[in-house]
Amino acid sequence: MHSLPLFVRLQGRPVILVGDGEAAEPKRRLLERAxxxxxxxxxxxxxxxxVADDDAAVARLKARGVLVNAVDRPELCDFTxxxxxxxxxxxxxxxxxxVSAGLAAALRQRLEAVLPASLGRLAEALHAARGGLRAALPDGAARRRAIGxxxxxxxxxxxxxxxxxxxxxxxxxxxxxxxxVVTLRLTSPDPDDLTLKQARWLAAADRVTHRADVPGAILDRARADAARERTDAPPPAGEGLTVDVAMTR
Incomplete structure:
Protein backbone atom coordinates (compact mmCIF):
# COMPACT_ATOMS: atom_id res chain seq x y z
CA MET A 1 0.00 0.00 0.00
CA HIS A 2 1.26 3.49 -0.80
CA SER A 3 -0.79 4.95 2.08
CA LEU A 4 -2.59 3.78 5.21
CA PRO A 5 -6.29 4.74 4.98
CA LEU A 6 -7.54 6.41 8.17
CA PHE A 7 -10.84 7.91 9.23
CA VAL A 8 -10.13 10.98 11.39
CA ARG A 9 -12.77 12.49 13.64
CA LEU A 10 -12.68 16.25 13.05
CA GLN A 11 -15.76 17.35 14.99
CA GLY A 12 -14.81 20.61 16.74
CA ARG A 13 -11.13 20.32 15.79
CA PRO A 14 -9.24 23.08 13.96
CA VAL A 15 -8.05 22.39 10.41
CA ILE A 16 -6.10 24.99 8.46
CA LEU A 17 -7.33 25.99 5.02
CA VAL A 18 -5.05 28.20 2.92
CA GLY A 19 -6.40 29.72 -0.29
CA ASP A 20 -9.76 30.65 -1.74
CA GLY A 21 -11.77 30.32 -4.93
CA GLU A 22 -12.60 27.17 -6.89
CA ALA A 23 -9.69 25.14 -5.52
CA ALA A 24 -10.36 25.87 -1.85
CA GLU A 25 -14.14 26.22 -1.48
CA PRO A 26 -15.00 22.53 -2.09
CA LYS A 27 -12.45 21.64 0.61
CA ARG A 28 -14.04 24.13 2.99
CA ARG A 29 -17.46 22.54 2.43
CA LEU A 30 -16.02 19.08 3.02
CA LEU A 31 -14.31 20.11 6.25
CA GLU A 32 -17.44 21.82 7.53
CA ARG A 33 -19.51 18.77 6.64
CA ALA A 34 -17.14 16.70 8.81
CA VAL A 51 -3.38 24.31 0.96
CA ALA A 52 -4.51 25.55 -2.45
CA ASP A 53 -1.90 27.19 -4.71
CA ASP A 54 0.66 28.32 -2.13
CA ASP A 55 3.89 26.31 -2.07
CA ALA A 56 5.44 28.67 0.46
CA ALA A 57 2.59 27.95 2.89
CA VAL A 58 3.12 24.22 2.36
CA ALA A 59 6.76 24.58 3.37
CA ARG A 60 5.98 26.74 6.40
CA LEU A 61 3.33 24.37 7.70
CA LYS A 62 5.44 21.27 7.20
CA ALA A 63 8.26 22.94 9.10
CA ARG A 64 5.84 23.24 12.05
CA GLY A 65 5.02 19.54 11.89
CA VAL A 66 1.54 20.07 10.38
CA LEU A 67 0.37 17.35 7.98
CA VAL A 68 -0.51 18.99 4.67
CA ASN A 69 -2.70 18.23 1.69
CA ALA A 70 -1.57 20.35 -1.26
CA VAL A 71 -4.46 20.54 -3.70
CA ASP A 72 -3.62 18.94 -7.08
CA ARG A 73 0.03 18.45 -6.08
CA PRO A 74 0.31 14.86 -4.82
CA GLU A 75 4.10 15.04 -4.62
CA LEU A 76 3.75 17.63 -1.81
CA CYS A 77 0.99 15.84 0.09
CA ASP A 78 1.36 14.17 3.48
CA PHE A 79 -2.22 12.94 3.08
CA THR A 80 -4.76 12.87 0.28
CA VAL A 99 -2.62 9.82 -9.14
CA SER A 100 -6.09 10.21 -10.66
CA ALA A 101 -8.91 12.08 -8.96
CA GLY A 102 -11.03 11.40 -12.05
CA LEU A 103 -10.73 7.65 -11.60
CA ALA A 104 -11.63 7.91 -7.92
CA ALA A 105 -14.70 10.00 -8.83
CA ALA A 106 -15.78 7.49 -11.47
CA LEU A 107 -15.52 4.62 -8.99
CA ARG A 108 -17.50 6.64 -6.45
CA GLN A 109 -20.30 7.15 -8.97
CA ARG A 110 -20.42 3.41 -9.67
CA LEU A 111 -20.55 2.58 -5.98
CA GLU A 112 -23.27 5.18 -5.39
CA ALA A 113 -25.46 3.16 -7.73
CA VAL A 114 -24.61 -0.17 -6.07
CA LEU A 115 -24.78 0.61 -2.35
CA PRO A 116 -28.38 0.88 -1.13
CA ALA A 117 -29.58 3.88 0.82
CA SER A 118 -30.51 1.50 3.68
CA LEU A 119 -26.88 0.50 4.29
CA GLY A 120 -26.54 2.96 7.16
CA ARG A 121 -29.65 1.56 8.85
CA LEU A 122 -28.20 -1.94 8.58
CA ALA A 123 -25.00 -0.76 10.26
CA GLU A 124 -26.99 0.82 13.08
CA ALA A 125 -29.05 -2.37 13.51
CA LEU A 126 -25.88 -4.45 13.81
CA HIS A 127 -24.51 -1.97 16.35
CA ALA A 128 -27.71 -2.23 18.40
CA ALA A 129 -27.48 -6.03 18.26
CA ARG A 130 -23.95 -6.17 19.72
CA GLY A 131 -25.01 -6.72 23.33
CA GLY A 132 -27.42 -9.52 22.51
CA LEU A 133 -24.94 -11.22 20.21
CA ARG A 134 -22.18 -11.07 22.84
CA ALA A 135 -24.51 -12.77 25.31
CA ALA A 136 -25.68 -15.42 22.84
CA LEU A 137 -22.26 -16.00 21.27
CA PRO A 138 -19.60 -15.18 23.88
CA ASP A 139 -16.79 -16.64 21.74
CA GLY A 140 -15.52 -13.80 19.54
CA ALA A 141 -14.51 -16.03 16.64
CA ALA A 142 -17.88 -17.77 16.55
CA ARG A 143 -19.66 -14.42 16.72
CA ARG A 144 -17.56 -13.03 13.88
CA ARG A 145 -18.28 -16.07 11.70
CA ALA A 146 -22.01 -15.83 12.36
CA ILE A 147 -22.08 -12.16 11.41
CA GLY A 148 -20.07 -12.95 8.28
CA VAL A 181 -10.79 -26.76 8.37
CA VAL A 182 -11.03 -25.88 4.70
CA THR A 183 -8.24 -26.47 2.21
CA LEU A 184 -8.06 -23.91 -0.55
CA ARG A 185 -6.35 -25.19 -3.68
CA LEU A 186 -4.94 -22.27 -5.60
CA THR A 187 -4.49 -22.38 -9.36
CA SER A 188 -2.41 -19.22 -9.54
CA PRO A 189 -0.19 -17.00 -7.37
CA ASP A 190 -2.32 -14.02 -8.44
CA PRO A 191 -4.89 -13.02 -5.76
CA ASP A 192 -7.21 -11.80 -8.51
CA ASP A 193 -7.62 -15.45 -9.54
CA LEU A 194 -9.16 -16.43 -6.21
CA THR A 195 -12.76 -17.56 -6.50
CA LEU A 196 -15.36 -15.63 -4.54
CA LYS A 197 -15.72 -18.56 -2.16
CA GLN A 198 -11.95 -18.75 -1.60
CA ALA A 199 -11.79 -15.02 -0.94
CA ARG A 200 -14.65 -15.30 1.58
CA TRP A 201 -12.98 -18.17 3.42
CA LEU A 202 -9.70 -16.28 3.65
CA ALA A 203 -11.48 -13.18 4.91
CA ALA A 204 -13.33 -15.19 7.59
CA ALA A 205 -10.49 -17.44 8.75
CA ASP A 206 -9.25 -17.41 12.34
CA ARG A 207 -6.04 -19.23 11.36
CA VAL A 208 -4.24 -19.63 8.03
CA THR A 209 -1.72 -22.46 7.66
CA HIS A 210 0.43 -22.20 4.57
CA ARG A 211 3.64 -23.30 2.95
CA ALA A 212 6.53 -21.03 2.03
CA ASP A 213 5.55 -21.03 -1.65
CA VAL A 214 2.24 -19.29 -1.05
CA PRO A 215 2.70 -15.64 -2.13
CA GLY A 216 2.24 -12.86 0.38
CA ALA A 217 -0.30 -11.26 -1.96
CA ILE A 218 -2.59 -14.26 -1.38
CA LEU A 219 -2.07 -14.24 2.39
CA ASP A 220 -2.85 -10.52 2.48
CA ARG A 221 -6.44 -11.38 1.59
CA ALA A 222 -6.84 -12.92 5.05
CA ARG A 223 -7.77 -10.79 8.05
CA ALA A 224 -4.80 -8.95 9.52
CA ASP A 225 -5.53 -10.43 12.97
CA ALA A 226 -5.88 -14.02 11.75
CA ALA A 227 -3.16 -16.27 13.15
CA ARG A 228 -0.72 -17.53 10.50
CA GLU A 229 1.37 -20.66 10.64
CA ARG A 230 3.92 -21.71 8.06
CA THR A 231 4.36 -25.42 7.41
CA ASP A 232 7.05 -27.23 5.44
CA ALA A 233 4.83 -30.12 4.48
CA PRO A 234 5.15 -30.84 0.76
CA PRO A 235 2.15 -30.04 -1.44
CA PRO A 236 -0.05 -32.94 -2.58
CA ALA A 237 1.02 -34.24 -5.97
CA GLY A 238 -0.66 -32.32 -8.77
CA GLU A 239 -2.54 -30.03 -6.43
CA GLY A 240 -0.45 -26.86 -6.88
CA LEU A 241 -0.46 -24.27 -4.10
CA THR A 242 -2.71 -24.89 -1.11
CA VAL A 243 -3.74 -22.87 1.91
CA ASP A 244 -5.33 -24.58 4.89
CA VAL A 245 -7.78 -22.21 6.52
CA ALA A 246 -8.44 -23.33 10.08
CA MET A 247 -11.72 -22.26 11.65
CA THR A 248 -11.68 -22.71 15.43
CA ARG A 249 -14.86 -23.96 17.04
Missing part, protein backbone atom coordinates in the same frame (compact mmCIF):
# COMPACT_ATOMS: atom_id res chain seq x y z
CA UNK A 35 -17.61 19.14 11.69
CA UNK A 36 -14.14 20.68 11.56
CA UNK A 37 -13.40 24.24 12.63
CA UNK A 38 -11.80 25.86 9.57
CA UNK A 39 -8.98 28.17 10.67
CA UNK A 40 -6.13 30.19 9.18
CA UNK A 41 -2.47 29.32 8.84
CA UNK A 42 -1.50 30.98 12.13
CA UNK A 43 -3.66 28.73 14.33
CA UNK A 44 -1.19 27.05 16.75
CA UNK A 45 -3.44 24.09 17.61
CA UNK A 46 -4.21 22.72 14.14
CA UNK A 47 -2.40 19.54 13.09
CA UNK A 48 -3.90 19.19 9.62
CA UNK A 49 -3.92 21.65 6.74
CA UNK A 50 -5.25 21.88 3.20
CA UNK A 81 -8.54 13.28 0.32
CA UNK A 82 -10.52 10.36 -1.11
CA UNK A 83 -13.70 10.30 -3.11
CA UNK A 84 -16.46 9.48 -0.60
CA UNK A 85 -19.66 7.46 -0.69
CA UNK A 86 -21.68 8.51 2.36
CA UNK A 87 -24.17 6.04 3.82
CA UNK A 88 -23.78 7.30 7.37
CA UNK A 89 -22.54 5.80 9.56
CA UNK A 90 -20.97 3.80 6.71
CA UNK A 91 -18.35 5.71 4.75
CA UNK A 92 -16.61 4.29 1.68
CA UNK A 93 -13.44 6.12 0.66
CA UNK A 94 -11.71 5.64 -2.69
CA UNK A 95 -8.18 6.91 -3.02
CA UNK A 96 -5.54 6.76 -5.73
CA UNK A 97 -2.76 8.52 -3.83
CA UNK A 98 -3.42 11.63 -5.89
CA UNK A 149 -22.51 -15.69 7.31
CA UNK A 150 -25.48 -13.32 7.66
CA UNK A 151 -23.73 -10.72 5.50
CA UNK A 152 -22.77 -13.06 2.64
CA UNK A 153 -24.30 -12.49 -0.84
CA UNK A 154 -27.90 -13.64 -0.63
CA UNK A 155 -27.71 -13.84 3.17
CA UNK A 156 -30.34 -12.47 5.52
CA UNK A 157 -28.36 -9.24 5.95
CA UNK A 158 -26.74 -9.00 2.52
CA UNK A 159 -25.39 -5.42 2.57
CA UNK A 160 -26.04 -4.96 -1.14
CA UNK A 161 -29.74 -5.66 -0.69
CA UNK A 162 -32.26 -3.23 0.79
CA UNK A 163 -32.38 -3.73 4.54
CA UNK A 164 -35.99 -4.41 5.54
CA UNK A 165 -35.64 -3.65 9.24
CA UNK A 166 -35.58 -7.26 10.40
CA UNK A 167 -34.11 -8.22 13.77
CA UNK A 168 -30.37 -8.17 13.06
CA UNK A 169 -29.43 -10.24 16.13
CA UNK A 170 -31.86 -13.03 15.23
CA UNK A 171 -30.73 -12.98 11.60
CA UNK A 172 -27.13 -13.48 12.72
CA UNK A 173 -28.05 -16.30 15.12
CA UNK A 174 -30.03 -18.03 12.39
CA UNK A 175 -27.03 -17.80 10.05
CA UNK A 176 -24.39 -18.92 12.54
CA UNK A 177 -21.59 -20.92 10.95
CA UNK A 178 -19.73 -23.87 12.44
CA UNK A 179 -15.99 -24.25 12.55
CA UNK A 180 -13.76 -26.64 10.70
Missing amino acids: GAEVVGEDDPHARLAI LPAIVDRAPVLVAIGTGG AALTPGGALDPLSDYDGRDAAQAVLDARATGG
Whole structure:
Protein backbone atom coordinates (compact mmCIF):
# COMPACT_ATOMS: atom_id res chain seq x y z
CA MET A 1 0.00 0.00 0.00
CA HIS A 2 1.26 3.49 -0.80
CA SER A 3 -0.79 4.95 2.08
CA LEU A 4 -2.59 3.78 5.21
CA PRO A 5 -6.29 4.74 4.98
CA LEU A 6 -7.54 6.41 8.17
CA PHE A 7 -10.84 7.91 9.23
CA VAL A 8 -10.13 10.98 11.39
CA ARG A 9 -12.77 12.49 13.64
CA LEU A 10 -12.68 16.25 13.05
CA GLN A 11 -15.76 17.35 14.99
CA GLY A 12 -14.81 20.61 16.74
CA ARG A 13 -11.13 20.32 15.79
CA PRO A 14 -9.24 23.08 13.96
CA VAL A 15 -8.05 22.39 10.41
CA ILE A 16 -6.10 24.99 8.46
CA LEU A 17 -7.33 25.99 5.02
CA VAL A 18 -5.05 28.20 2.92
CA GLY A 19 -6.40 29.72 -0.29
CA ASP A 20 -9.76 30.65 -1.74
CA GLY A 21 -11.77 30.32 -4.93
CA GLU A 22 -12.60 27.17 -6.89
CA ALA A 23 -9.69 25.14 -5.52
CA ALA A 24 -10.36 25.87 -1.85
CA GLU A 25 -14.14 26.22 -1.48
CA PRO A 26 -15.00 22.53 -2.09
CA LYS A 27 -12.45 21.64 0.61
CA ARG A 28 -14.04 24.13 2.99
CA ARG A 29 -17.46 22.54 2.43
CA LEU A 30 -16.02 19.08 3.02
CA LEU A 31 -14.31 20.11 6.25
CA GLU A 32 -17.44 21.82 7.53
CA ARG A 33 -19.51 18.77 6.64
CA ALA A 34 -17.14 16.70 8.81
CA GLY A 35 -17.61 19.14 11.69
CA ALA A 36 -14.14 20.68 11.56
CA GLU A 37 -13.40 24.24 12.63
CA VAL A 38 -11.80 25.86 9.57
CA VAL A 39 -8.98 28.17 10.67
CA GLY A 40 -6.13 30.19 9.18
CA GLU A 41 -2.47 29.32 8.84
CA ASP A 42 -1.50 30.98 12.13
CA ASP A 43 -3.66 28.73 14.33
CA PRO A 44 -1.19 27.05 16.75
CA HIS A 45 -3.44 24.09 17.61
CA ALA A 46 -4.21 22.72 14.14
CA ARG A 47 -2.40 19.54 13.09
CA LEU A 48 -3.90 19.19 9.62
CA ALA A 49 -3.92 21.65 6.74
CA ILE A 50 -5.25 21.88 3.20
CA VAL A 51 -3.38 24.31 0.96
CA ALA A 52 -4.51 25.55 -2.45
CA ASP A 53 -1.90 27.19 -4.71
CA ASP A 54 0.66 28.32 -2.13
CA ASP A 55 3.89 26.31 -2.07
CA ALA A 56 5.44 28.67 0.46
CA ALA A 57 2.59 27.95 2.89
CA VAL A 58 3.12 24.22 2.36
CA ALA A 59 6.76 24.58 3.37
CA ARG A 60 5.98 26.74 6.40
CA LEU A 61 3.33 24.37 7.70
CA LYS A 62 5.44 21.27 7.20
CA ALA A 63 8.26 22.94 9.10
CA ARG A 64 5.84 23.24 12.05
CA GLY A 65 5.02 19.54 11.89
CA VAL A 66 1.54 20.07 10.38
CA LEU A 67 0.37 17.35 7.98
CA VAL A 68 -0.51 18.99 4.67
CA ASN A 69 -2.70 18.23 1.69
CA ALA A 70 -1.57 20.35 -1.26
CA VAL A 71 -4.46 20.54 -3.70
CA ASP A 72 -3.62 18.94 -7.08
CA ARG A 73 0.03 18.45 -6.08
CA PRO A 74 0.31 14.86 -4.82
CA GLU A 75 4.10 15.04 -4.62
CA LEU A 76 3.75 17.63 -1.81
CA CYS A 77 0.99 15.84 0.09
CA ASP A 78 1.36 14.17 3.48
CA PHE A 79 -2.22 12.94 3.08
CA THR A 80 -4.76 12.87 0.28
CA LEU A 81 -8.54 13.28 0.32
CA PRO A 82 -10.52 10.36 -1.11
CA ALA A 83 -13.70 10.30 -3.11
CA ILE A 84 -16.46 9.48 -0.60
CA VAL A 85 -19.66 7.46 -0.69
CA ASP A 86 -21.68 8.51 2.36
CA ARG A 87 -24.17 6.04 3.82
CA ALA A 88 -23.78 7.30 7.37
CA PRO A 89 -22.54 5.80 9.56
CA VAL A 90 -20.97 3.80 6.71
CA LEU A 91 -18.35 5.71 4.75
CA VAL A 92 -16.61 4.29 1.68
CA ALA A 93 -13.44 6.12 0.66
CA ILE A 94 -11.71 5.64 -2.69
CA GLY A 95 -8.18 6.91 -3.02
CA THR A 96 -5.54 6.76 -5.73
CA GLY A 97 -2.76 8.52 -3.83
CA GLY A 98 -3.42 11.63 -5.89
CA VAL A 99 -2.62 9.82 -9.14
CA SER A 100 -6.09 10.21 -10.66
CA ALA A 101 -8.91 12.08 -8.96
CA GLY A 102 -11.03 11.40 -12.05
CA LEU A 103 -10.73 7.65 -11.60
CA ALA A 104 -11.63 7.91 -7.92
CA ALA A 105 -14.70 10.00 -8.83
CA ALA A 106 -15.78 7.49 -11.47
CA LEU A 107 -15.52 4.62 -8.99
CA ARG A 108 -17.50 6.64 -6.45
CA GLN A 109 -20.30 7.15 -8.97
CA ARG A 110 -20.42 3.41 -9.67
CA LEU A 111 -20.55 2.58 -5.98
CA GLU A 112 -23.27 5.18 -5.39
CA ALA A 113 -25.46 3.16 -7.73
CA VAL A 114 -24.61 -0.17 -6.07
CA LEU A 115 -24.78 0.61 -2.35
CA PRO A 116 -28.38 0.88 -1.13
CA ALA A 117 -29.58 3.88 0.82
CA SER A 118 -30.51 1.50 3.68
CA LEU A 119 -26.88 0.50 4.29
CA GLY A 120 -26.54 2.96 7.16
CA ARG A 121 -29.65 1.56 8.85
CA LEU A 122 -28.20 -1.94 8.58
CA ALA A 123 -25.00 -0.76 10.26
CA GLU A 124 -26.99 0.82 13.08
CA ALA A 125 -29.05 -2.37 13.51
CA LEU A 126 -25.88 -4.45 13.81
CA HIS A 127 -24.51 -1.97 16.35
CA ALA A 128 -27.71 -2.23 18.40
CA ALA A 129 -27.48 -6.03 18.26
CA ARG A 130 -23.95 -6.17 19.72
CA GLY A 131 -25.01 -6.72 23.33
CA GLY A 132 -27.42 -9.52 22.51
CA LEU A 133 -24.94 -11.22 20.21
CA ARG A 134 -22.18 -11.07 22.84
CA ALA A 135 -24.51 -12.77 25.31
CA ALA A 136 -25.68 -15.42 22.84
CA LEU A 137 -22.26 -16.00 21.27
CA PRO A 138 -19.60 -15.18 23.88
CA ASP A 139 -16.79 -16.64 21.74
CA GLY A 140 -15.52 -13.80 19.54
CA ALA A 141 -14.51 -16.03 16.64
CA ALA A 142 -17.88 -17.77 16.55
CA ARG A 143 -19.66 -14.42 16.72
CA ARG A 144 -17.56 -13.03 13.88
CA ARG A 145 -18.28 -16.07 11.70
CA ALA A 146 -22.01 -15.83 12.36
CA ILE A 147 -22.08 -12.16 11.41
CA GLY A 148 -20.07 -12.95 8.28
CA ALA A 149 -22.51 -15.69 7.31
CA ALA A 150 -25.48 -13.32 7.66
CA LEU A 151 -23.73 -10.72 5.50
CA THR A 152 -22.77 -13.06 2.64
CA PRO A 153 -24.30 -12.49 -0.84
CA GLY A 154 -27.90 -13.64 -0.63
CA GLY A 155 -27.71 -13.84 3.17
CA ALA A 156 -30.34 -12.47 5.52
CA LEU A 157 -28.36 -9.24 5.95
CA ASP A 158 -26.74 -9.00 2.52
CA PRO A 159 -25.39 -5.42 2.57
CA LEU A 160 -26.04 -4.96 -1.14
CA SER A 161 -29.74 -5.66 -0.69
CA ASP A 162 -32.26 -3.23 0.79
CA TYR A 163 -32.38 -3.73 4.54
CA ASP A 164 -35.99 -4.41 5.54
CA GLY A 165 -35.64 -3.65 9.24
CA ARG A 166 -35.58 -7.26 10.40
CA ASP A 167 -34.11 -8.22 13.77
CA ALA A 168 -30.37 -8.17 13.06
CA ALA A 169 -29.43 -10.24 16.13
CA GLN A 170 -31.86 -13.03 15.23
CA ALA A 171 -30.73 -12.98 11.60
CA VAL A 172 -27.13 -13.48 12.72
CA LEU A 173 -28.05 -16.30 15.12
CA ASP A 174 -30.03 -18.03 12.39
CA ALA A 175 -27.03 -17.80 10.05
CA ARG A 176 -24.39 -18.92 12.54
CA ALA A 177 -21.59 -20.92 10.95
CA THR A 178 -19.73 -23.87 12.44
CA GLY A 179 -15.99 -24.25 12.55
CA GLY A 180 -13.76 -26.64 10.70
CA VAL A 181 -10.79 -26.76 8.37
CA VAL A 182 -11.03 -25.88 4.70
CA THR A 183 -8.24 -26.47 2.21
CA LEU A 184 -8.06 -23.91 -0.55
CA ARG A 185 -6.35 -25.19 -3.68
CA LEU A 186 -4.94 -22.27 -5.60
CA THR A 187 -4.49 -22.38 -9.36
CA SER A 188 -2.41 -19.22 -9.54
CA PRO A 189 -0.19 -17.00 -7.37
CA ASP A 190 -2.32 -14.02 -8.44
CA PRO A 191 -4.89 -13.02 -5.76
CA ASP A 192 -7.21 -11.80 -8.51
CA ASP A 193 -7.62 -15.45 -9.54
CA LEU A 194 -9.16 -16.43 -6.21
CA THR A 195 -12.76 -17.56 -6.50
CA LEU A 196 -15.36 -15.63 -4.54
CA LYS A 197 -15.72 -18.56 -2.16
CA GLN A 198 -11.95 -18.75 -1.60
CA ALA A 199 -11.79 -15.02 -0.94
CA ARG A 200 -14.65 -15.30 1.58
CA TRP A 201 -12.98 -18.17 3.42
CA LEU A 202 -9.70 -16.28 3.65
CA ALA A 203 -11.48 -13.18 4.91
CA ALA A 204 -13.33 -15.19 7.59
CA ALA A 205 -10.49 -17.44 8.75
CA ASP A 206 -9.25 -17.41 12.34
CA ARG A 207 -6.04 -19.23 11.36
CA VAL A 208 -4.24 -19.63 8.03
CA THR A 209 -1.72 -22.46 7.66
CA HIS A 210 0.43 -22.20 4.57
CA ARG A 211 3.64 -23.30 2.95
CA ALA A 212 6.53 -21.03 2.03
CA ASP A 213 5.55 -21.03 -1.65
CA VAL A 214 2.24 -19.29 -1.05
CA PRO A 215 2.70 -15.64 -2.13
CA GLY A 216 2.24 -12.86 0.38
CA ALA A 217 -0.30 -11.26 -1.96
CA ILE A 218 -2.59 -14.26 -1.38
CA LEU A 219 -2.07 -14.24 2.39
CA ASP A 220 -2.85 -10.52 2.48
CA ARG A 221 -6.44 -11.38 1.59
CA ALA A 222 -6.84 -12.92 5.05
CA ARG A 223 -7.77 -10.79 8.05
CA ALA A 224 -4.80 -8.95 9.52
CA ASP A 225 -5.53 -10.43 12.97
CA ALA A 226 -5.88 -14.02 11.75
CA ALA A 227 -3.16 -16.27 13.15
CA ARG A 228 -0.72 -17.53 10.50
CA GLU A 229 1.37 -20.66 10.64
CA ARG A 230 3.92 -21.71 8.06
CA THR A 231 4.36 -25.42 7.41
CA ASP A 232 7.05 -27.23 5.44
CA ALA A 233 4.83 -30.12 4.48
CA PRO A 234 5.15 -30.84 0.76
CA PRO A 235 2.15 -30.04 -1.44
CA PRO A 236 -0.05 -32.94 -2.58
CA ALA A 237 1.02 -34.24 -5.97
CA GLY A 238 -0.66 -32.32 -8.77
CA GLU A 239 -2.54 -30.03 -6.43
CA GLY A 240 -0.45 -26.86 -6.88
CA LEU A 241 -0.46 -24.27 -4.10
CA THR A 242 -2.71 -24.89 -1.11
CA VAL A 243 -3.74 -22.87 1.91
CA ASP A 244 -5.33 -24.58 4.89
CA VAL A 245 -7.78 -22.21 6.52
CA ALA A 246 -8.44 -23.33 10.08
CA MET A 247 -11.72 -22.26 11.65
CA THR A 248 -11.68 -22.71 15.43
CA ARG A 249 -14.86 -23.96 17.04
